[in-house]
Amino acid sequence: MTLPNIDTLTQNALDHYLFPLARKDEMRSDGATIFVSAEGLEITDAAGKTYLDMMSTQTRASSLGYGQDRIAKAIYDQLVGLHYGGTFANVVDVTVNLAAKIAELAPGTLTASVFAGSGSEANEMSFKAAKQYHLLNGVKPRAHKIIARWNAYHGATMGALAATDYLGTRHITEPGVPGYSHIPAPNLYRTPFGMDASEVSEFCADYLEQQILHEGPEYVAAFVAEPVMQADGVQIPPEDYFARVRAICDTYDVLFIADEVITGFGRTGKWFAMEHWGIDGDIMSMGKAITAGYFPLGVSTVSTKVHDALSQYVHVQTYNGHPGGCAAALETIAMLEEGDLLTSAAENGAYFLERMQRLRELPIVGDVRGLGMWTCVDFTTDKKTKAPFKDDTVKAIANRMAELGVLGGEEGTAIEFAPAYTATREQFDHCVDITEQAILEIAKGIT
Numbered sequence: 001m002t003l004p005n006i007d008t009l010t011q012n013a014l015d016h017y018l019f020p021l022a023r024k025d026e027m028r029s030d031g032a033t034i035f036v037s038a039e040g041l042e043i044t045d046a047a048g049k050t051y052l053d054m055m056s057t058q059t060r061a062s063s064l065g066y067g068q069d070r071i072a073k074a075i076y077d078q079l080v081g082l083h084y085g086g087t088f089a090n091v092v093d094v095t096v097n098l099a100a101k102i103a104e105l106a107p108g109t110l111t112a113s114v115f116a117g118s119g120s121e122a123n124e125m126s127f128k129a130a131k132q133y134h135l136l137n138g139v140k141p142r143a144h145k146i147i148a149r150w151n152a153y154h155g156a157t158m159g160a161l162a163a164t165d166y167l168g169t170r171h172i173t174e175p176g177v178p179g180y181s182h183i184p185a186p187n188l189y190r191t192p193f194g195m196d197a198s199e200v201s202e203f204c205a206d207y208l209e210q211q212i213l214h215e216g217p218e219y220v221a222a223f224v225a226e227p228v229m230q231a232d233g234v235q236i237p238p239e240d241y242f243a244r245v246r247a248i249c250d251t252y253d254v255l256f257i258a259d260e261v262i263t264g265f266g267r268t269g270k271w272f273a274m275e276h277w278g279i280d281g282d283i284m285s286m287g288k289a290i291t292a293g294y295f296p297l298g299v300s301t302v303s304t305k306v307h308d309a310l311s312q313y314v315h316v317q318t319y320n321g322h323p324g325g326c327a328a329a330l331e332t333i334a335m336l337e338e339g340d341l342l343t344s345a346a347e348n349g350a351y352f353l354e355r356m357q358r359l360r361e362l363p364i365v366g367d368v369r370g371l372g373m374w375t376c377v378d379f380t381t382d383k384k385t386k387a388p389f390k391d392d393t394v395k396a397i398a399n400r401m402a403e404l405g406v407l408g409g410e411e412g413t414a415i416e417f418a419p420a421y422t423a424t425r426e427q428f429d430h431c432v433d434i435t436e437q438a439i440l441e442i443a444k445g446i447t
């Protein structure tokens with residue numbers, strides 16, 4: 001392969017591409033990483049350096065790795081056959097087939113889907129469905145408020161952003177959409193207000209109830225939560241937390257929206273993470289791995305209760321249910337089923353987590369946790385107080401790992417790994433070795 005002229009590419013990137021979230025001064029001093037090709041779990045940049053990608057491309061979307069020609073071909077065939085069929089009452093067969101397939105896979109009575117192009121839009125559609133449900137069924141017609149959680153990430157569009165509390169993306173656009181509020185999330189490593197981990201579930205659930213009462217139950221449309229929160233790395237809730245949440249939502253006729261944009265389609269070793277606790281949302285938002293990253297697609301799936309109330313769902317976009325994305329999703333799901341890849345995600349993920357546990361012994365490692373193909377190492381300056389690093393230590397570890405040829409994800413206080421479900425045990429072992437080496441090297445300079 002002929003490599004592109006890296007200087008021209010880099011200059012064009014810095015001059016003409018508005019990098020999302022990345023700081024301009026850092027891009028100018030550190031340079032941009034420009035990828036040009038990939039195969040399996042390996043991705044190559046414009047300078048010709050190849051990395052082992054243990055993040056499914058940074059955002060955890062590429063759940064089946066690179067170069068899956070089956071998915072590419074499915075998209076191609078669909079686009080050549082019928083690339084678009086309009087919106088409103090028009091729909092293409094592949095979109096209906098995907099909606100039916102999701103109804104088959106989704107837990108409980110989640111059976112009717114609306115599609116758009118991203119996880120953010122999936123949440124917008126979920127919030128709209130919740131508000132319209134209350135208006136149309138008439139029991140709480142003024143219910144419009146959404147309760148989310150501290151440190152939640154639900155997306156970048158204005159409604160999803162209003163529910164978001166992570167990455168510092170919300171404040172700069174405020175005042176945003178009114179009617180959103182946030183409550184503590186049940187993090188078990190750095191617990192809310194430093195309480196004992198055994199108290200976290202009850203405290204956070206009670207807080208939800210208090211917030212509903214505070215906002216006025218007749219005005220609260222929905223509570224939205226990521227089953228496993230991404231902020232500061234793979235926050236797995238206490239075992240009984242979602243059962244408590246479900247009961248409180250039912251008491252006050254508040255819909256529960258499960259934001260499965262990261263966790264859906266196998267990331268945690270099950271189709272949907274809420275299956276770990278046997279609790280169903282009234283509405284579920286999805287994106288990312290639904291197409292293994294081969295086509296932008298977001299989905300909001302509603303339960304029969306919500307579907308029945310929506311005599312008309314007032315929402316329209318030009319590209320609702322784009323056939324290319326739906327073909328990609330159906331092929332991705334077929335590959336997950338045929339290869340029994342959820343079982344391997346669960347089994348290989350457990351292997352990876354077990355191998356990673358030895359890092360707990362290292363000086364600056366506070367916690368190692370994970371669920372399915374989603375694992376993280378959380379860092380601390382003090383194993384007793386669990387104080388996070390306030391400087392660039394975590395970033396320095398991630399950067400050193402990249403220099404050593406392994407890509408993990410810097411995730412606040414932690415470094416995260418979300419490899420493709422096709423990762424091999426050799427790749428897990430290599431990743432653990434490199435992570436250990438990078439931690440030891442960086443820790444040496446500070447301990």
Ligand SMILES: Cc1ncc(COP(=O)(O)O)c(C=O)c1O
Nearest residue numbers: 118119120153154155226261262
């Ligand atoms: C839980 C969750 N919801 C929503 C989103 C937004 O998805 P997108 O970036 O595709 O708009 C994300 C993105 O990371 C996410 O993690």
